[in-house]
Amino acid sequence: MKVKEVLILKIIEIQIYGYGKLVDKTYSQIGDFQVFYGENEAGKSTIMAFIHAIFFGFPPKQQNESRYEPKEGSKYGGKLTVLFPGRGKAVIERVKGKSAGNVSVRMEDGTAGSEALLKELLHDMDKKMFQSIFSFNVHGLQNIHQMNGEDLGRLLFSAGALGTDQLLLAEQTLQKELESRFKPNGKKPALNQKISEVKELYKKLQMAEQKNEEYWHFIKEIEKLEEQIKRMQKDLAESKENVHTLTSWQQIEPVFKENKLLEKEWYMYKDLVFPIDGLARYERLLEGQRPLLAKQSALKKQITQLSEEIRASQANKEILSAEKEITSISEQxxxxxxxxxxxxxxxxxxxxxxxxxxxxxxxxxxxxxxxxIASIDTSIHKKKQVSEAEDEYKRLVAKKTDLDEQFNESTRELDLLEKKVNELKALLLSPKEENELQKKQDEIEERNKLQQELDEMRKKQKAENSGRTGKRQQRKPKNDTMPAILLACLFLVLCVWSLLQQEWLIGIIGAAGLLFVIYHFILKSKAKMDEGDTAGLEQRLIDIEKRLEQLPEHDINNMAVLKAQNDERKQKLKELEIYLQQEILSNEKIISGFERWEVAFQQCKKKLQEHCAHLHLPLHNEETLEQLGEAYRLLEQLKxxxxxxxxxxxxxxxxxxxxxxxxxxxxxxxxxFNLHHELSYAEKVYELRKMLKDEIAKKGEEEEAARELKKLEEEEHTYLLEISQYQEELSELMKQGNAADQEHFRELAKQAERKEQIEARKNALQMQLQMTTLSAEEMEYLAGKKKEEQTLEDLKGLVDSLENSIPDCQKKLAELKYEAKLIEEGGTHADLLHRYKLIKAELDRDAKEWAKYAAAQHILKKTIAAFKDERLPKIIAKAEEHLSILTDGEYVRIWPKQEESGFYIQNKRKTSFEVYELSQAAKEQVYVALRLALAETAYEKENYPLIIDDSFVNFDHNRTERMMKLLRSLTNRQILFFTCHQHLLSQFYDKEIIELTAPLLTKS
Missing domain, CATH: 1.20.58 (Methane Monooxygenase Hydroxylase; Chain G, domain 1)
Incomplete structure (x- = not known):
């Protein structure tokens, strides 16, 4: 059976081995909208933390976050069964091991892996980002009311950007760092203090420089004297060098002059070129040439005789020229x-x-x-396209079956609900019967009230009769009404007079007297009324008894049972009608699914037909569309x-x-080669091979004679080469010596011998010249100069003079330096200069550190501005839709501030508010709208489940209903809702609720 394609990441089962107080717990068949209900300490937060731990690892021990390790030694960890889009079902198991636990992942296709595969399935989502966007609780909302207006606006802006307040915290941290270092008008920050100190030191340094004119005069004198000493030392070194040069020339002058004379004689033979040992070599060459000439003449006679013998017998060259061809066809x-x-x-x-x-x-x-057939495209890319199109076609066919099943199931459910509704309507009392029942109930209530009143009146009448008898005996028949009226008028006049005269004491006495008279008058009047009411009471008793006789008596128990049954049926009918309406909506969604399926199916069918056309397959055959992959495989085989x-x-x-x-x-x-044409191919080849063999034998004999001839010729050639070599060497010697004949060659040999003697002496003299320190240019210069002795004496005198003057200058320089040092040791200017440079360096370092934070703040502001321009509009558009739903259309617009972080909110009457001006519940609604919009837009490809932990407890009944309506509209992701409030359960169906009270928790 083909698994239905998953469009959202969905957790379908939670199995806990041991996590906190939860041990061996299983929650299966988790739906798209699942509610976990339980009282406090039932395990809601533990389950929520368990999901985070399985996905992203157990919290490290060094963190403050709880690890939920079982206290009773149970196995630590558990597993989640999750459906991943495009990858199918995966079982993720994490148990105790390393810090984050040992994790294993098993896919339904058999693929297995660990942390790397899990990160790939979760698209490298980390825990902090997941909790910031897809998992939030009531604390994120309750912290809102503690913030001022600016911080609240920034928090909501950060929630819209990242899902957390990270931008707010980062901006606040950077601002605090900047202000702790520098404020434009501040005094306490470090940079402000250093700037003030640098300014003060600079002023003191300028004052110290004005007092150091004498010091700078010493410095200038020292510099001049040092320059003079350097110049005198340079002159002394040059003079000593000249003395040494002249002394060396006196020693080497005779050698230099002899060398000059030999150069002149050598110039006479400078063009003479004669070979080394040329005459002896010439004699040896003539002696070696004579025996070679005799041997060469004898070999020449032998070569002539052998050549004549070879010409006498030769092989058939035509057959031999075809040797390769004959050999080749023989081998083939x-x-x-x-x-x-x-x-x-x-x-x-x-x-x-x-x-x-x-x-x-x-x-x-x-x-x-x-x-x-050869032109048909059967590339890997085409094969992939065909496979994807065929898979899509089969998926749509399977989806049609699923839709049919859902539609049939929904239709059956509708029929069942309609039948139940009709049955209940038939059991309900008619309006006339309800009116009769209500009339009887009214009569019963009236009878009970009258009976109760009758009993009370009889008791009262009895009590009054006994008391009235005694009063009649004591009362005297007199009329005291007129004196009371006169007394009251007197007290009233007294009160008025006191007000006019401002006599407050008399006014108080008059008012007290007036109140006393009125009180006694009321008591007497009530006694008279009681006497008058006795007659009315007796008449009322007669009327009640008469009315009781007129009212019929009814069976109270039967009527109560009938009323309760009818009310229960009405309530059940109301619930069934709600379920019926929901089922109708579900049925309409399925019908919409049919319409979307039809569009997708036609597009897929069109794509398959296009592939068939490209592959030259028949388009009218429906089986070809269903088995396009098999047809493609056959086409590959055909090609x-x-x-x-x-x-x-x-x-x-x-x-x-x-x-x-x-x-x-x-x-x-x-x-x-004239072979018979009737011979077979094998016979022809045999004859050709035989003819070739005979000629090859002849050729062998011929080649043997030719080799012998060649050997003699080579030997003759060798002698000729040796003779030629002797002749060439003799000619080369004559040429090297430029001699015309033998006698001229011998004369040139004598001249060459004299030239060698001159060169030997010159070399000896050159060795002596090279040992001196004088260069050739210096010696040439000194050879043409006169009166060297006088010049040498002058130079020695100059050296003595400079050697005496330099110590005097150095002594004076030391005295000046000592005077300058005394001024420097005062230390005022040096200390100020050192302190100034030190503080200025510290200021530069602190300024660079401040600039880093300023640059970071600038980058953060640019990031926020870019977010406002690019990413935020899409999030805000979706957030406005959510906010309109949450506030029932009261607030319809959200737009960010232009110059700072925060938002304005506009209601339907186009009145704008800042967020801090809203009520607590409205602030929370804005926060929730932004968080959900962030998950849907900025992270729309990451369809992770939304995990919500009692985040709407501050909402009233209407706001809660609208919140649930909004959550149910988020059809593209799973929602896990944790709550401990029982009144919220009325917002959900029974099948969506998991009770966290049973020992073994499974979803029914």
Whole structure:
């Protein structure tokens, strides 16, 4: 059975081995909208933390977050069964091991892995990001009312950007760092203090410099004196160098002059070029040449005689020239037989593959030429497209079956609900029967009230009769009404007079007297009324008894049962009508699903038909669409068969051509050497090989004689080369010496000997000249100069003078430096300069540190601005939809502030508010709208479940209903809702609720 394709990431089962207080718990068949209900400490937060731990690992021990390790030694961890879009079902198990636990992942297709595979399935989502966007609780909302207006706006802006307040915290941290370092008008920050200190030190430094004019005068004198000493030391070194030069010249002058004379004599022979030991070499060459000439003459006679013998007998060159051809066809006789056999085999293969091609064409129901078949695109890309299109077609067919099942199930449920509704309506009392029942109930209530009143009046009458008898005996018949009225008038006049005269004491006495008179008057009047009421009471008793006789008596128990049954049926009818309405909506969604399926199916069918057209397959055949992959495989086989056929045909042609060429070669050779044409190919080859063998034997004898001749010629050539070498060496010697004949050569030899003697002496003199420190230029200069003795004496005197003057200057320099040092040791200017540079360096360092934070703040603001321009509009558009639903259309617009982080909210009357001006519940609604919009838009591809833990407890009944309506509209992701409030359960169906009270928890 094909697994239905998953469109959202969905947790379908939670199995806990041991996590906190939960041990061996299983929650299965978890739906798209699932509610976990339980009282406090029932395990809601534990389950929520368990899901985070399985996905992202157990919390590290060094963190404050609880690890929920079982206290009773149970196995730590558990597993989740999750459906991943495009990947199918996966079982993720994490148990105790390393810090984050050992995790294993098993896919339904058999793939297994660990942390790497889990990260791939979760698209590298980390725990912090997941909790910030897809998992939130009541604390995120309750913290809102603790913030001022600006911080609240920034928090909501951060929630819209990242799902958390990270932007708010980062901006606040950077601002605090900047203000702790520098404020434009501040005094306490470090940079402000250092700037003030640098300014103060600079002023003091300028004052100290004004007092150091004498110091700078010493410094200038010291510099001048140091320059003078350097100049005198340089002159002294130059003078000493000149003295040394003249002394060296006096020692080397005779050698220099002798060398000059020898150079002049050597100039006479400078153009003479004669070989080294030339005369002796000439004599040796003449002596070695004589025996070689005699041997060369004897060899020449032997060569002439052998050449005449070779010309007498020669082999047939035509047959020998065809040796390669004859040898080649002899070796190719087995190949000829093999080619004949291959020709037959290839013919048979060609027939078989042609039959296969015909069978494939018949199975595919096509008639295409080989060229058309070869042109069909069977690339990997095309194969992938065909496979995807076929899978989509099969998926849509399977989806149609699922939709049919859902529609049938929904229809059956509708019929069942309608039947129950009609049955209940039939059992309900008619309006007339309800009116009769209500009338009887009114009569019963009236009878009970009258009976109660009658009993009370009788008791009262009895009590009054006993008391009235005593009062009548004591009362005297007199009329005291007039004195009371006169007394009251007197007290009233007294109160008025006191007000006019402002006599407050008399006014108080008059008011007290007036109140006393009125009180006694009321008591007397009430006594008279009681006497009058006695007659009315008796008349009321008679009326009640008369009315009781008129009212009929009814069976109270039966009427109560009948009323309760009718009310219960009405309530049940109301619930059934709600379920009926929901089922109708579900049915309409299924019908919409049919419509979407029809559009997708037609598009898929069109795509398959396009693939069929490209593959030259028949379009009218429905089976071709369903089995396009099989048809594509047959086309690949057909294309391979056509290629194979072409290869075999080509190979058959090549084999036939090779066989024909061999036969033609044998026929040409047989005709060339006059063999009988009726001989077989094997016989022709045999005759040719025999003829070739005879001529090869003749050629061998001829070659042997030729080798002997060649050997003699080579020996003769060797002697000639040696003779030629002697002659060349003799000519080269004459040429090197530029001699015309033998006598001239011997004269030149004597001149060359004298030149060698001169060069030997010159070399000796040159060695002495090189040992001196004088250069050739200096010696040439000194040789042309006169009166060297006088010049040497002058230089020695100058050296003595400079050696005496320099110590005096150095002594004066030391005295000046000592005076300057005394001023420097005062220390005021140096200390100030050192302190100034030190503080300025610290200021530069702190300023660079401040600039880093300023740059980070600038980048953060640019990031926020980019977010406002690019990402935020899409989130806000979706958040406005959510906010309109949550507030029942009261608030309809959200837009960000332009110059800062925060939002304005606009109601339906176009009145704008800042977020802090809203009520607590409205702030929470804005926060929830932004969080859900962030998950839907900025992270719309990450369809992770939404995990909500009692985040709407501050909402009233209407807001809660709208919140649930909004959550149910989020059809593209699973929602897990944790709550401990029982009144919220009325918002959900029974099948959506899991009670966290049973020992073993499973979803029914």
């Amino acid at each position: 006789l087995p190949l000829m037989q093999k080619l004949r056999e291959e020709e037959k085999t290839l013919s048979l293969k060609c027939a078989n593959i042609e039959s296969d091609i015909q069978d494939l064409n018949e199975r595919l129901n096509i008639t295409l030429s080989d060229d058309e 391979t068969a056509v290629k194979g056929k072409r290869h075999i045909v080509q190979e058959h042609a090549q084999t036939s051509e090779s066989l024909k060429m061999l036969q033609e070669k044998i026929d040409k050779l047989a005709e060339r």
